[in-house]
Amino acid sequence: MRAEDFRRIKEFVAEQFGLVLDEGRESFLAQKLVPRLTELRLTSFADYYAYLKYSPHSDEEQQQFISLLTNNETYFFREDAQLDVLAREILPALKEKKLKEGKRTLRIVSAGCSSGEEVYTLAMILLESGHFLWDWDIAITGVDIDARIIARADLGIYSGRAFQTTPPHFIERYFNKAAEGLQVKDSLRKITSFARGNLLQLGNMLPAESADIIFCRNVLIYFSEETTRQMVASFAKILKPEGLLFLGHSESLARISTQYVPTRFPGAIIYRKRD
Numbered sequence: 001m002r003a004e005d006f007r008r009i010k011e012f013v014a015e016q017f018g019l020v021l022d023e024g025r026e027s028f029l030a031q032k033l034v035p036r037l038t039e040l041r042l043t044s045f046a047d048y049y050a051y052l053k054y055s056p057h058s059d060e061e062q063q064q065f066i067s068l069l070t071n072n073e074t075y076f077f078r079e080d081a082q083l084d085v086l087a088r089e090i091l092p093a094l095k096e097k098k099l100k101e102g103k104r105t106l107r108i109v110s111a112g113c114s115s116g117e118e119v120y121t122l123a124m125i126l127l128e129s130g131h132f133l134w135d136w137d138i139a140i141t142g143v144d145i146d147a148r149i150i151a152r153a154d155l156g157i158y159s160g161r162a163f164q165t166t167p168p169h170f171i172e173r174y175f176n177k178a179a180e181g182l183q184v185k186d187s188l189r190k191i192t193s194f195a196r197g198n199l200l201q202l203g204n205m206l207p208a209e210s211a212d213i214i215f216c217r218n219v220l221i222y223f224s225e226e227t228t229r230q231m232v233a234s235f236a237k238i239l240k241p242e243g244l245l246f247l248g249h250s251e252s253l254a255r256i257s258t259q260y261v262p263t264r265f266p267g268a269i270i271y272r273k274r275d
């Protein structure tokens with residue numbers, strides 16, 4: 001791949017999706033794109049760039065392209081220290097606060113939800129907690145840029161590694177056997193939904209001050225500092241006053257944003273939107 005081809009694609013990916021392709025990743029990109037060029041019978045990366053940007057099929061191609069580029073690694077009950085904090089500390093406190101305010105709605109967003117394991121994990125934790133049953137209106141929404149992965153999340157069929165850290169009783173309670181694995185039960189489906197979307201435009205997808213909690217884990221590592229700044233600022237718009245942001249354990253808002261107050265829990269830091 002010529003330096004010029006890499007630069008143009010790199011700029012396009014940053015502008016369009018906010019993703020950073022680090023310098024020196026020409027061979028990574030070439031390896032990802034060669035099978036696609038062959039399928040399309042294109043003979044150069046310059047031709048592919050033109051196809052991606054200007055062809056009548058560019059929208060469709062951008063979908064394929066982003067699927068090739070993104071890392072969709074995920075599994076149920078990932079990073080359990082944070083999930084413990086959610087179950088033990090956050091949910092009971094949130095319930096109490098809501099009851100005091102006379103509100104019985106709960107909105108959680110999984111930003112960069114991949115194939116849905118995080119969304120369904122949150123749904124299981126919520127149902128297991130027993131705090132938000134009966135007349136509560138609860139909704140967990142997963143958003144991801146990759147249409148192919150959102151279709152898998154909607155299908156809700158999983159096997160193998162997806163369950164690598166799932167306590168067995170959750171499998172028994174929340175999944176049915178299906179031909180190709182285990183499928184989520186209706187109790188999870190009722191409180192979850194998925195949408196394709198770019199996190200850079202999340203502010204246009206969801207109403208202001210509508211979310212109690214946003215999970216955005218293992219996503220920001222792929223963005224530049226500037227894009228991360230934009231993204232967490234848009235999360236702040238969507239979060240309710242004092243709403244909470246969970247990041248992956250290797251991600252932090254230090255030197256990125258002053259809109260959140262970090263709160264330390266055993267094994268986890270959670271960010272509270274500043275009043």
Ligand SMILES: C[S@@+](CC[C@H](N)C(=O)[O-])C[C@H]1O[C@@H](n2cnc3c(N)ncnc32)[C@H](O)[C@@H]1O
Binds near residue numbers: 112118219
């Ligand atoms: C490594 S997965 C993380 C999944 C899950 N949050 C977890 O921690 O297990 C990162 C996901 O972020 C999505 N993603 C990357 N950039 C995005 C963007 N600009 N808008 C929406 N989703 C994006 C990718 O498609 C991918 O599915």
